[in-house]
Amino acid sequence: MEDYGRRPERRVFHVDSECYVVYVGKTPSDYRPFVRIGNSKELPENVKSLINSIVVSDAFPGSPLVEQHNLDLRRSSDFRYVGDPRTVDRFKSFLQHREIPAEGYQTVADESPDDSGAYVYFYEDANIRLKMDHRAVFDLAKRAKEDLHYSERVEQMSHALRRDPVRTGPDSLQGLGCVVAGGEVYLFQNGATAAVGLHSEYYRDLALAGVDPDTLHLVITEEPGEGLVRLFKRAARTSKSILVAGTNGDDLRNLIDLFTAAKPHVLKADIATAPVGKWLKAGDFRLRRGAGEDEEDVGIEYGGVRLSLFPATAAPSSTSKIVGAAVNRARRALIVSRHGNNVEIPLREGVPYRMQSGIPDMQELLEASLNFTQFAESGLMTESERQGLTLLREAFDVVGEASEFKKAFAELPAGLMSPRNDPQSLFSLYLKNAVVAAGAGIDSGAHVASYRKLSELLNERVAAAPELAPEMRHSVTVYLDAKRAYSVIIPHPALSRGSVAQTIAARRRVRAVESQAERDSVSERSRLNRLIEELDTEKARRKRPKSEVQSAPEASAKGMTLREQAAARAAAREKEVEKTTDKKDVDAKKQRSGVETTKSSTADSTTVGVLAEADKRRTSVSGKASEKDSKTKASAFAVSVGSTSRQTSRSLRGPGIAAAVVAGILVLLLLAFFLRVPLPGPLERIADGVRGDSPTPTPLDTDAPAPMDPDSTDPAVMPETRVRDGEDSAVSDDADPTDGDAAGDGDRGVDPTTGADDSAVDTTTDAVAEGIESHGLTATINDIIVWTNAIAAENGYRSLGQPKGEVAGLGPDPDWIFPGSNFVLPDGDVHVVEPGDTLWGIATDYIEHQVAVDFAEYLRLTSRYQSEEVDEVSRERIIRELSELQRQSPSERFRAFIQEQFRELEV
Secondary structure: OOOOOOOHHHHEEEEEOOEEEEEOOOOOOOOOOEEEEEOOOOOOHHHHOOEEEEEOOOOOOOOHHHHHHHOOHHHHHHOEEEOOHHHHHHHHHHHOOOOOOEEOOEEEOOOOOOEOOEEEEEEOOOOEEEEEOOEEEEEHHHHHHHOOOHHHHHHHHHHHHHOOOOOEOHHHHOOEEEEEEOOEEEEEEOOEEEEEOOOOOHHHHHHHOOEOHHHEEEEEOOOOOHHHHHHHHHHHHHOOEEEEEEOOHHHHHHHHHHHHOOOOOOOEEEEEEOOEOOEEEEOOEEEEEOOOOOOOOEEEEEOOEEEEEEOOOOOOOOOOOOEEEEEEOOOOEEEEEEOOEEEEEEOOEOOOEEEEEOOOOHHHHHHHHOOOHHHOOOOOOOHHHHHHHHHHHHHHHOOOOHHHHHHHHHOOOOOOOOOOOOOOOOHHHHHHHHHHHHHHHHHHOOOHHHHHHHHHHHHHHHOOOOOOOOOOOEEEEEEEOOOOEEEEEEEOOOOOHHHHHHHHHHHHHHHHHHHHHOOOOHHHHHHHHHHHHHOOHHHHHOOOOOOOOOOHHHHHOOOOOHHHHHHHHHHHHHHHHHHHOOHHHHHHHHHHHOOOOOOOOOOOOOOOOOOOOOOOOOOOOOOOOOOOOOOOOOOEEEEEOOOOOEOOOOOOOOHHHHHHHHHHHHHHHHHHHHHOOOOOHHHHHHHHHHHOOOOOOOOOOOOOOOOOOOOOOOHHHOOOOOOOOOOOHHHOOOOOOOOHHHHOOOOOOEOOOOOOEOOOOOOOOHHHHHHHHHOOOOOOHHHHHHHHHHHHHHOOOOOOOOOOOOOOOOOOOOOOOOOOOEEEOOOOOEEEOOOOOOHHHHHHHHHHHHHHHHHHHHHHHHHHHOOOOOOHHHHHHHHHHHHHHHHHOOOHHHHHHHHHHHHHOOO
C-alpha cells in the first residue's frame, strides 16, 4: 500500500467536483476505513460498503438530491452521519431516512487534541477540516476554491459578467417579456426573471447570453431539481429572496427548509401554491398554471399584455381588454396571432423581447426604430452606411410629399443601401427596422403606394443582410394591439467597438471558468479503485471477521433462539467485566485523575467514534484560528473518525529528569506486578500487559453487525447474530476458547456490584409485553420497508418498488416466496418459509421479536442503573450499552423511546 505518512493529502480522493472520499485506515483489514464528504452520481459502487462516516456540512457540497444514490441502505446501521445534530436531522428528514444513525461532536478550543487518529473539525463559517495523526489532510474551504465548487464557479462567472458593459441587467428587463438562454425560455417582469423548471446549468447559460443570472427570483416547478438546489446555494450567498410556485408543496418545502437553517449563509425563500387554472399573485408576477390543455402551460399578465408559454404550438390568449402572445418553447419562437393569421418571430439567444400594449404613431415608431445618431461615432457603421441611413430617414419623413419622396427615393442607390458582410455592423439592424416601419405605413392606409415601393426596395436589401454577432447586444420591443403587431430592434445604448471587445472577453472568461471546473476525476477514481484492490475488503466490511477456531459461547450460539443468545452474551459480558473491574482500582483512579473519558482503541480498529454524546449542542468558543486562510472561525468542533490512542508520554527537558522518570516507572511497574497496586490509566495498561491481564473493554472496542458483502451470496459471509458494545469480549479473536474465565458460565450473568443474577431475560414476560404495548413500540411502515428490503437484499432478492416479474439482471421478485425456502435474517437466524408467509410478514416478525429482546435488555440495564450499589463507572458503562442498544435497534420508535429515557436519566 502507498505510504501516506509522508503525503497525507494522498488520502483524499476527489471522485467528483464536490465529492471526496478520505481513507483513514492504517491496515488493509481496517473496518470500513473511508469517510465521505459531499456526494456525487459518480461515486463508485465498490466504495459505498466501505464508508463508515458521512460528514454533513452546512455548505452541503454536492447535491442532496443524489445522496440517496450514495447510500448502501441495506446496511444503514453500519454507517452514520456526523456533524451538527440539527443539520444532520434536517438532512435525514429531507432524505426520509430517519433510521440512519447520527453522531454529534464535542466543542474544542483548538485543533490539537491529545489523541492521534482522524479528527474532523467543524467551524461556524461552514468549513470542515480533517486531520490524521495531527497532520492536515483535508480543508473544505481550501478545496472549494481549488476545485471550483459551484458557489466558487458562479462567483467567478458573476465577476466576469460584471465586466461586460452591455450586459442585460434589471434595468433592461423592465415591463413584461421573455429571453432565451441556453435554449431555455425565461420570463421577466420589472427587472425580475422567472423560470418554468430550472436547468442545472442555468447560471452559465444566462451569463453566456449576457443576462444577469441573479435577476432570477421566481421558479415555477413541481418538484425539486438540481437547478433549484444551485439557485438556493447562490441566493443564500447573495441574500436574494426566492419564490417557488408549484403544487407539490411538501417536497419543495423540505428542500427549502434544508437551506433556510444553514449557516452562515441563510436562504430567504418561500412557496406560493399555484393551483391549476387559477391566477395567482406571486411576487411581482401574476401567473396562472395550466393556461391551456397541458398543465405545463404557464401564463403571466402585466400592463394589459398576456404572455403564455406552451411546450408546443398554441394560439395566444387575448380578450377585449388584454392582448396576448405565446411562446412556443419547442421551436423557441414568439407566436402573434392577428386577423386569423399567426406571425412567428424567432427568439434569438440572449435577446430580451419586451411586450408592449398598443401601437405608437408613425413618428414615434420612426424615432424608436431609426434613431442611429448616438452611434455616429461608435465605429459600428461606415461613413457610407451612415449616409445611406440618413437618406432613408429623409425618405420616410417626406413620404407624403410625392415630389420630395421621388427625389429622396432616387438618391437611394443600390450600392449605397447594400449591407456589408459584417456581423458587427448595425447597418443591417436598421434596415430590418425600416422594413417594419414601411409595413406599418402600408397598414395605416395612407400613402400606401409610397410605403409599398419603399418596402419592396428594403426587402431586397434585408434578404442579403448577415445576422448580428452574439456580442452585439440589443433588445426587441414587440408592439401589440388587437389588430397589429410590430417588432422593433433596439441596440444597447453602450454598444461600441470597445464594449464589443469587452463582451467577447467576458464570454471567454465565463467559458474558461466552466472548462476549468470540468476536472477529470477519472484518474482519481482509478486511484481509489487501486487502493480498494489492495484492501482485504471482506474484513474491511466486517467489524470482526469470523475466526477459524470458535470460542465456546460462539460455538454454542448455533441453534439457540434470539432470547437465549442475548442471555448468553450478557452472561459472557458480565463475567468479563467482573474479571477486569476492580472497585478499589476505580476509586484510586478517581482520586488521582477523575473519571477518565478519553478512550483508547485497539490497534486494528478504524471504526468511527465520537468525542461527545450525540445530543450535545453546538456552543461558541472564543478564539482565532492560527491558519492564515481561516478568517471567520470563532469556534471549532471535533469528531473522531478513526483509530485513536491517547499519548502516554510527554517529552521532558533534561537528561536527569528523564532518567528519574524512567526509574520511577520501573518501580511502579514492579509494585504493580507483585502487590497489584492501582496505577494511573496509561501505566496501568502497561502493567496489565506485564501481568498478562485482559484489557478492560473500552467504548471504542465495539462490534457493530457484520455486514454482508453486497456482491456475495455465500451463506458463510452472512451476518452473525447481532452484537453490542462490550458483549463480545469472550468471543473476540484474541480469546482462548478453553479459558473458563473468559468463555465459560454462558448461562449466567452476574452483576459485579450486587452479585445478582440478572442476565436470564425472558422476552415473553408480562412486564416486557405490557411495556411494549404501553409505550407503543410497534413496527412502523418505514421499519418494515427498510428491513424487508434488507432481508431481500441479503438473500439475493430485488427490493420493493423495483420492476415485477422476470427481469434480466435482477434477483427474484420479493412478492413471490415459496414454502421450504430459507431466508437468513439480519441476526443470523434462518427462517424456513411456511405456507402463508410473506417477506413483509417475516420482516415484521423479526422487528417485533427484536424489540422484545431489546426491551427486556432495557429493563435489565435500567434496573441496574437505578441500583444504589452501582458506582459511577458502572453507570457510565450502562449508558454506553443503552446507546448501543438504541443504535442497533431495527425499530425507529424504540430508538426514540431510548432517547427519551436518556432525557429522564439526565444523560
